[in-house]
Amino acid sequence: MSVSRKEKVSFEKFYAFDSTTITLFSDVMKGVGRNPKGDGKEKGGLKVHMLTDVHADTAVFAKISEAKMHDKKFLRHLNPTKGSMLVFDKA
Secondary structure, three states: OOHHHHOOOOOOOEEEEEEEEEOOOOOOOOOOOOOOOOOOOOOOOEEEEEEEEOOOOEEEEEEEEEOOOOHHHHHHHOOOOOOOEEEEOOO
16 A cells, blocks of 8 residues: 555554465475366465554564465454454455
């Protein structure tokens, strides 16, 4: 999120949520992960889900899961306070 956009946000508790996948051993172990559709997309590895305080540019919560865990399943681990605003992509 660009600095010019977040300065105009009036929410005091404003958080951004996103995740990234870290592929493990794909070059060493060609058969790692699952391949349900046969399209070459393997899901072996780890996924790091992170909640960031937009105003402070710091992580406030992070969780590591298996790569195939969808972001919507991770959201149940969050407990935002009343009046908080969470933004995220459509995963």
